[in-house]
Amino acid sequence: MSMFSVVAKQVKTHPSLIPLFIFIGGGAAMSMLYLARLALKNPDVSWDRKNNPEPWNKLEYNQQYKFFKVNMDYSKLKKDRPDF
Secondary structure (H helix, E strand, O other): OOHHHHHHHHHHHOHHHHHHHHHHHHHHHHHHHHHHHHHHHOOOOOOOOOOOOOHHHHOOOOOOOOOOOOOOOHHHOOOOOOOO
């Protein structure tokens, strides 16, 4: 018996399990999407060490890279670090 047939049999006999499967599947999907976003958009992650070994130095001072900002306008920030 495959795993899908076992789950389908349980859902047919206990339909109250449907919301459980929906919320667990949705949570797993959202966590995978967030991990993918962290791996692709985070400036601390370097996928190309040969051409860009320090990607955090290529960020502009007014570039937003965080997922969530609280009352912060990145376009009005002043430069607070030296050029490399």
